Amino acid sequence: MSIYSASVGDSTSALASRLDQLMDGEVLVPDAGAVAALTVYGGPPRRPALIIRPRTAVDVARALPVLVESGLPVTTRAGGHSFGRRSVADGGVVIDVSGLSSVEIDAHSRVAMAGGGTTAGRYGEAVAAHGFVTGFGDTASVGIGGLTLGGGIGFLSRRVGLAADQLVGVELATADGNLRTVDAESDPDLLWALRGGGPGLGVVTQLRYRLTEIREVHGGVLLFEPDAHLLAALVDAVADGPDELSAMVNVLAAPPAPFVPERLRGHPVLAVIGAHSGSPRDAAVAWDVLRALGPVVADTVAAVPYGSLLRDEQAGDATAVTGAGFADRMDAARAERAIAALEDLRAPVAVINIRPMGGAIARVPVGATAFAHRDRRAMVIVSTIFSDSAAAETARPIVDTLVTDLSDGDAGYVNFLGDVPDPERRAFPPATLERLQRIRATVDPTGMFSRA
Ligand SMILES: Cc1cc2nc3c(=O)[nH]c(=O)nc-3n(C[C@H](O)[C@H](O)[C@H](O)COP(=O)(O)OP(=O)(O)OC[C@H]3O[C@@H](n4cnc5c(N)ncnc54)[C@H](O)[C@@H]3O)c2cc1C
Known part of the structure; x- marks a missing residue:
């Protein structure tokens, strides 16, 4: 005190x-x-x-x-x-x-209970010690509360669903001072809203997740030189691939990492980053399908713990400009646009990130949770970081136009929309938003959590 x-x-x-x-x-x-x-x-x-x-x-x-x-x-x-x-x-x-970051495991019922401030990295380490995983995103330092409230897509999502799909219950502190235990039996409506409806309902003090036994995945990065037909083919191959394969396809300037050939560092490349969580034999087949699509210039795919694929990323004081949409097709024209955009953005860090969905994400009925974009083929995220805030300001319309060009419609994933006008209308279809607002009004009648 x-x-x-x-x-x-x-x-x-x-x-x-x-x-x-x-x-x-x-x-x-x-x-x-x-x-x-x-x-x-x-x-x-x-x-x-x-x-x-x-x-x-x-x-x-x-x-x-x-x-x-x-x-x-x-x-x-x-x-x-x-x-x-x-x-x-x-x-x-x-x-x-x-500070609410404890993680407890009930190995018998295969459920983990984690404090509302736990990060994906901390949670992952705790459950990996027992041979389990819960699938979150690509970054260890992201909070599981914020990620799960919006949906949560990552390297296991096509196999086990979104983070929100693995959520079995929540302890929620509401504006009236109550601590509510929310699960499918006690309050199905509120659980529906907590699975993808974003923040705005209260403070989540504990999250309970289903665990899956996965000790090792076959994951890493495949790097290719930029080519529009290849980019489109890679997105299709992941989207149409086995559920065990969850991967994203990035267009970015190659980092100065040891595994990147020197001649490509700082130049545009295509990077497939992901994991296959099935048998070694099935994993080899699935990754070979991608390798066969074009000349591979770097390949780090190996048998690794799932947690080792998650990065720890901070932006410091730099300004991020982000945009998000959903694409139901990635043809060569769109792929060309994505590759050319790296030049237009003139950002010290810029990634055009395409995340094929499908698999377990699409098997949950669209109306079953507040994350309502389950029938979309892929997410598109444009993510840039500028050290100079004036340059970031100039990039905003370029990012917005790029997202529009790469997407079908103007819907976007709530966790990646960033600072855009009217984010709620873009994140939730009208019927979802109407139900969400009705539920929010019951737990936060003064709108305290929606004011900021
Ligand atoms: C580098 C980076 C990588 C990312 N990668 C992925 C990814 O792979 N997949 C993906 O799906 N998303 C990803 N995201 C998006 C991320 O999931 C969201 O931004 C998420 O909201 C961040 O949660 P946080 O707790 O880290 O952030 P915070 O800024 O602490 O919180 C984010 C929002 O959630 C609310 N919130 C957080 N915890 C609680 C709680 N316990 N109770 C109530 N409200 C809470 C906050 O009030 C705030 O509105 C990424 C973001 C970044 C910056």
Whole structure:
């Protein structure tokens, strides 16, 4: 329990004292150090009025009714990888749940229980020690709460479904100060919303996931020189491939990594990054189908633990400009456009990321969860990072046009939409959004979690 710095207004100090009396965790009136620890991916630090660091779920539940009364914008921050930077608001109260990071495993029922601030990397290590996995995204430092609330697609999704599909239950602290246990029996409507409806329902203090026994995958990177027909063929081969193969196809400038031939470093390449989670023989067949599509210039595919494929990525103070759509076809003309775009973007870091969907993602009925894009063939994500915010500003319309050119319609995956106008309309079809808003109104009647 600590309150730092007295250089704030009376009402903030009074709120801080009140919260401090209610909670075991910390209440901070942020100094520069505390703000730096709360950066959100892809932009300079924001300046919240208060940071609370709960030690327990009960801390969160006790704090929420007081925060409702305060009228301040309230955000939850876990892994800090929100592309729309929605987890910290200037002048608001941040509930920093990163301390809620315990992971417990019930190996008998094959369920893991993880705190709402756990990262994919930490969770993965804990369950891998027992020979299990839950499929998340491609990045270890992303919070499982933020990722799962939006859906969560990664290197196992075509086999085991989205992260939201593996979610069997949640402990949710709601604005009224209750800690609700949400599962298919207790509250199917709320569980529907928590599976892909994005944030806005409360603070998730614990997530419970189905575990799958996978000790090793055959995964890594296949690198090819850029070619439009090849790009289109690679996307089709993954989309039409076995469910055990989940991979993304990237257009990017080759990194200066040891496995990349020197002549290609810094030049556009096609990179297939993914995992086959079936038998070694089936994995070899599936990867060979991709290898046969064009001359492979680098190949790191090997038998590895699933967790070793996840990167740890931070953007520091650099500005991220992101856009997302869904493509039902990737023909040579679109592929040509994707390859040429690297030049137009003039970004120090730019990736055109195509993620074939299908498999287990598509076997869940479209209306069964708030993630409603299960019938789409592939996600398209354009992701750029600029050290200069003026250059980032110039890139925004280029990214938007590129996403439009590569997509069918203007829908996008909520976790990758970034800072675009009207993200909810783009993330959710009308019937999904209407149901979601109805559910949000029951658990957050004042709209506290939608204000920031
Ligand atoms: C480098 C990078 C790689 C990514 N890769 C993938 C990927 O492979 N697949 C994929 O599907 N997505 C991916 N994403 C998107 C990512 O899933 C979302 O941005 C996600 O929301 C990040 O969650 P976080 O906890 O890290 O971020 P935060 O910024 O802490 O939170 C993001 C949002 O979720 C809310 N939130 C977080 N935790 C909780 C909680 N416990 N209770 C209530 N609300 C909560 C926050 O309030 C905020 O609105 C990636 C993002 C980045 C930056």
